[in-house]
Amino acid sequence: MSLLGIDLGGTKLGMAVFTTSGAILHKEQLLLNGREGAAVGELISSSIRSCITGDAFKSDPVQAVGISVPGISRRNGMVWAPNIPGWDDYPLLAEASRACGDIPIRIESDRACCILGEVWQGNARNCRNAIFLAVGTGIGAGILADGRILRGAGDISGAIGWMSFGGLFEDKYKRCGHFEYYASGNGIARQAAEMLQQRPDYRGALRNKPAGEITCHDVFAAYDSNDPIAETVIRGCIVYWGMAIANLVSLFNSEKLILGGGVFGPASRFIPAIGIEAQKWAQPLGFREASIEAAALGGEAGVYGAAYTALQLLATDNHKTLPGNVQ
Amino acid sequence: MSLLGIDLGGTKLGMAVFTTSGAILHKEQLLLNGREGAAVGELISSSIRSCITGDAFKSDPVQAVGISVPGISRRNGMVWAPNIPGWDDYPLLAEASRACGDIPIRIESDRACCILGEVWQGNARNCRNAIFLAVGTGIGAGILADGRILRGAGDISGAIGWMSFGGLFEDKYKRCGHFEYYASGNGIARQAAEMLQQRPDYRGALRNKPAGEITCHDVFAAYDSNDPIAETVIRGCIVYWGMAIANLVSLFNSEKLILGGGVFGPASRFIPAIGIEAQKWAQPLGFREASIEAAALGGEAGVYGAAYTALQLLATDNHKTLPGNVQ
Numbered sequence: 001m002s003l004l005g006i007d008l009g010g011t012k013l014g015m016a017v018f019t020t021s022g023a024i025l026h027k028e029q030l031l032l033n034g035r036e037g038a039a040v041g042e043l044i045s046s047s048i049r050s051c052i053t054g055d056a057f058k059s060d061p062v063q064a065v066g067i068s069v070p071g072i073s074r075r076n077g078m079v080w081a082p083n084i085p086g087w088d089d090y091p092l093l094a095e096a097s098r099a100c101g102d103i104p105i106r107i108e109s110d111r112a113c114c115i116l117g118e119v120w121q122g123n124a125r126n127c128r129n130a131i132f133l134a135v136g137t138g139i140g141a142g143i144l145a146d147g148r149i150l151r152g153a154g155d156i157s158g159a160i161g162w163m164s165f166g167g168l169f170e171d172k173y174k175r176c177g178h179f180e181y182y183a184s185g186n187g188i189a190r191q192a193a194e195m196l197q198q199r200p201d202y203r204g205a206l207r208n209k210p211a212g213e214i215t216c217h218d219v220f221a222a223y224d225s226n227d228p229i230a231e232t233v234i235r236g237c238i239v240y241w242g243m244a245i246a247n248l249v250s251l252f253n254s255e256k257l258i259l260g261g262g263v264f265g266p267a268s269r270f271i272p273a274i275g276i277e278a279q280k281w282a283q284p285l286g287f288r289e290a291s292i293e294a295a296a297l298g299g300e301a302g303v304y305g306a307a308y309t310a311l312q313l314l315a316t317d318n319h320k321t322l323p324g325n326v327q
Numbered sequence: 328m329s330l331l332g333i334d335l336g337g338t339k340l341g342m343a344v345f346t347t348s349g350a351i352l353h354k355e356q357l358l359l360n361g362r363e364g365a366a367v368g369e370l371i372s373s374s375i376r377s378c379i380t381g382d383a384f385k386s387d388p389v390q391a392v393g394i395s396v397p398g399i400s401r402r403n404g405m406v407w408a409p410n411i412p413g414w415d416d417y418p419l420l421a422e423a424s425r426a427c428g429d430i431p432i433r434i435e436s437d438r439a440c441c442i443l444g445e446v447w448q449g450n451a452r453n454c455r456n457a458i459f460l461a462v463g464t465g466i467g468a469g470i471l472a473d474g475r476i477l478r479g480a481g482d483i484s485g486a487i488g489w490m491s492f493g494g495l496f497e498d499k500y501k502r503c504g505h506f507e508y509y510a511s512g513n514g515i516a517r518q519a520a521e522m523l524q525q526r527p528d529y530r531g532a533l534r535n536k537p538a539g540e541i542t543c544h545d546v547f548a549a550y551d552s553n554d555p556i557a558e559t560v561i562r563g564c565i566v567y568w569g570m571a572i573a574n575l576v577s578l579f580n581s582e583k584l585i586l587g588g589g590v591f592g593p594a595s596r597f598i599p600a601i602g603i604e605a606q607k608w609a610q611p612l613g614f615r616e617a618s619i620e621a622a623a624l625g626g627e628a629g630v631y632g633a634a635y636t637a638l639q640l641l642a643t644d645n646h647k648t649l650p651g652n653v654q
Contacts, residue, residue, distance in 0.1 A: 129480040141578070146478050152580025153456040154616050157472075162577035164570040164608035166492035177577070178608060243491040250489035250504070251468070251578065253479025281491035281505060289481050 002060040003314075004051050005307030006044060007068045007113070007300075010083035014300075015047055017057060018307040020314075022121045025060060026051075027303070037086025044092070045099035052103065065105040066310035067096060068113035068302040074155045079107065104317060106309045110134075111142035111158055112149045113305025114260060114295070119144060120308040122296035124256040131254050132295065133160070133244065136261035139180040145252055165243055183240035185216035185263050191233045192219045202229060220266040238270050242277020249290045250283040260295030268294040329387040330641075331378050332634030333371060334395045334440070334627075337410035341627075342374055344384060345634040347641075349448045352387060353378075354630070364413025371419070372426035379430065392432040393637035394423060395440035395629040401482045406434065431644060433636045437461075438469035438485055439476045440632025441587060441622070446471060447635040449623035451583040458581050459622065460487065460571065463588035466507040472579055492570055510567035512543035512590050518560045519546045529556060547593040565597050569604020576617045577610040587622030595621040 002025055007014040016027035035043060044067065052062050069092065071081035077093025084090070096105055108116070115124065115132035124130035124144075132142040139161035143150040150157045161180030173181050181187050193211035196202060204227045206214055222230035245257050259271060275292045282290075297304050315322050329352055334341040343354035362370060371394065379389050396419065398408030404420025411417070423432055435443070442451065442459035451457035451471075459469040466488035470477040477484045488507030500508050508514050520538035523529060531554045533541055549557035572584050586598060602619045609617075624631050642649050 127480075143578075145472060145484075146475065148473065148475070150579070151473050152613070153454075153582045154580055154612065156610065156613055157578060157580040159577040159580070159610035159613060162608065162610040163574050164492070166494060166566075166570060169607040173608070177610065239493075243493060247490050247574070250486040251470075251484060252477070253481055253484040253486070255480045280496040281489065281500070283483065283486035283489040283504065285481065286479070286483055286486060 001063045002057060003307040003310040004048065004062045004065045005068070005303040005305070005310065006047065006065065007110070007302035007306055008040070008044065008081070008084070009070055009302075013043060013047065014303045015051065016300075016303045016307065017051060017060075017062065018304075019060070020311060022304070022307075025057070032084075036084070037090070038095075040084055040087070041090060041092055041095040044096055048096060048099040052100070062103060064310035064314045065096070065100055065103055066113075066306035066308065066313070067092065067105070067107045068110045068306040069107060070110050072155050073107040073109050073112075075151070077107070104310075104313045106313045108149065108305065108309045109142070109155075110302050111140045113142070113303075113309065114301040115142035115144050115258065115305070116149070116308045116312075117297050117301040117304030117306075118256075118258050118260075118295060120311070121304050122258070122301065123293045124258055127255045129252060129254040130256040130258065131248050131252060132258045132260055132301070133241075133248070134261040135184060135241070135259065135263040135267070137185045138176065139184045139261075141248070143252065145254075160244060160248075163244060163247065165240065179240060179244060183237045183244075185261075188216040188219050188233055188237060188263070189214050191236070192222075192229055195229045195232065199229070204229065206230065216263060217266065234267075234270070237267070238273050239277055241267075241270075242274045243281055245274060245278040245292055246281035246287070249278065249286045250281075253283075253286045254290055257290060257292045258295050259292065260298075260301060264294055328390045329384060330634040330637040331375065331389045331392045332395070332630040332632070332637065333374065333392065334437070334629035334633055335367070335371065335408070335411070336397055336629075340370060340374065341630045342378065343627075343630045343634065344378060344387075344389065345631075346387070347638060349631070349634075352384070359411075363411070364417070365422075367411055367414070368417060368419055368422040371423055375423060375426040379427070389430060391637035391641045392423070392427055392430055393440075393633035393635065393640070394419065394432070394434045395437045395633040396434060397437050399482050400434045400436050400439075402478070404434070431637075431640045433640045435476065435632065435636045436469070436482075437629050438467045440469070440630075440636065441628040442469035442471050442585065442632070443476070443635045443639075444624050444628040444631030444633075445583075445585050445587075445622060447638070448631050449585070449628065450620045451585055454582045456579060456581045457583040457585065458575050458579060459585045459587055459628070460568075460575070461588040462511060462568070462586065462590040462594070464512045465503065466511045466588075468575070470579065472581075487571060487575075490571060490574065492567065506567060506571060510564045510571075512588075515543040515546050515560055515564060515590070516541050518563070519549075519556055522556045522559065526556070531556060533557065543590060544593070561594075561597070564594070565600050566604055568594075568597075569601045570608055572601060572605040572619055573608035573614070576605065576613045577608075580610075580613045581617055584617060584619045585622050586619065587625075587628060591621055 081087040128147040141158040162177030408414040445451040455474040468485040489504030
């Protein structure tokens with residue numbers, strides 16, 4: 001018996017077949033190569049068919065399929081994925097179900113899959129209350145609360161990039177939210193560029209590129225050589241990340257706060273400093289019970305989480321209980 | 328068939344017997360009269376017994392009991408209630424179960440009961456995603472997410488009084504949290520007192536009392552006569568309440584944000600202004616789907632919610648579904 005996890009990204013499709021105990025039997029990656037709309041759905045369907053019917057898995061047939069999507073998975077089976085052209089409201093469940101036949105399938109958002117992957121095989125194993133704070137180009141959170149993924153009225157819960165940290169509102173926050181404006185990968189690059197313009201006297205490493213081309217990774221590299229602008233930007237982000245972790249601890253009373261996404265990565269070394277900042281603000285009993293950790297699965301969290309959601313589906317269908325009674 | 332709801336407060340015990348459709352058949356209130364520890368539990372038990380066995384309900388016998396407690400209801404049946412001396416870890420479930428005999432019983436925190444009451448008979452009817460922001464002497468939140476009360480790893484979720492809104496941390500926030508320090512009833516009184524000390528030239532109505540005796544209600548009364556200190560304090564609170572609502576909308580994607588507790592009350596007139604502030608910061612799709620409203624049940628939300636949790640218990644035991652599939 002095996003599980004198929006599929007992780008759709010903006011440019012590629014990752015797939016892996018897992019044992020029910022989380023060992024990878026097979027994995028592969030396909031490029032989307034500019035596919036749009038229904039062609040992306042068909043690529044997913046043909047990949048499912050090849051895994052279900054292929055000779056490779058005859059001894060361990062796929063019993064359930066999970067798909068991670070880079071956007072919103074609605075309970076009616078429709079998917080909104082801003083980076084896949086034509087997926088404003090794409091009927092992925094209907095499309096993929098045809099390929100699955102009798103095999104059960106579930107679709108989850110990438111942020112939900114990230115925390116589910118960490119709960120299954122990463123740094124939040126067996127937790128029923130754990131949050132994945134995904135800090136990449138943007139910021140979002142996958143929230144497992146009391147053993148269930150938090151969905152909300154319109155399936156868009158976890159939009160933590162919009163968290164307000166006070167001060168005066170500025171129109172520039174409107175497109176992405178206050179927290180994301182400053183403390184995402186894009187925010188780090190943007191802040192460095194803004195500071196360069198304000199400091200014509202600065203002669204450091206960040207001057208080697210036009211301000212508009214500076215990346216988040218340039219800022220981390222400059223930080224390593226004690227660059228003053230990079231230090232100011234990163235120190236500010238540590239405060240924001242710490243306050244966000246504090247607010248999550250106070251609201252959700254989570255056991256694990258997992259920091260992941262492309263920025264963690266290089267920012268993982270700051271987790272102790274983020275913890276010191278979070279401790280100032282958080283509800284103290286909740287903070288004492290919480291652990292702040294880097295993600296364990298890196299770029300594979302999505303495909304692990306997709307497979308785990310397939311395992312959850314099997315457990316529900318068979319009235320079994322998973323460790324931690326995660327549903 | 329009827330339901331018994333019990334609402335324990337710091338100084339009194341409210342009780343009401345309800346029909347399953349939410350009509351009150353009987354209600355009464357007992358003063359704790361300085362009772363402590365086990366004596367409070369015994370008062371609850373004797374009240375349960377009199378409702379269960381009393382002649383008054385022979386035609387509509389009590390089928391389930393719910394209790395709202397002013398603190399934390401742990402899943403092991405123990406209760407922590409800071410305002411009841413001796414209730415650091417009181418075995419209320421064991422005590423009250425003896426009085427109930429075969430009748431099922433459930434204990435919930437007061438903030439959970441407030442949102443459940445509003446979901447049953449108030450301004451959040453039939454919602455599966457709704458939050459009660461209780462602003463009284465302190466601040467807390469009762470959170471219904473995807474049809475379930477959010478509990479967290481240690482049953483202390485919803486500690487929103489600790490929400491950080493940025494700026495520099497000050498030690499004075501340590502006892503109650505940043506949000507509560509400024510925007511609770513105590514916070515409103517404290518801020519007014521601090522401003523009085525900073526403004527020896529001020530000659531308004533708030534000078535009629537020693538600064539240490541000013542109450543939240545004095546500040547609202549002064550606001551009504553255009554007092555400049557009261558206006559500054561209340562305007563600041565509107566910003567805090569708005570940011571908190573925004574953060575809840577972004578994280579939980581709730582349909583209803585219910586503002587209650589003693590401060591709403593007098594602050595209910597500011598809900599439109601709070602909405603304008605919240606709209607600036609919140610995730611825009613989520614905000615469009617959300618409605619910000621005053622609590623409908625006032626001081627009775629707890630007893631309604633306690634009865635509703637009893638109804639939930641009956642529904643679960645009988646495999647029935649309540650409106651909105653709230654569990």
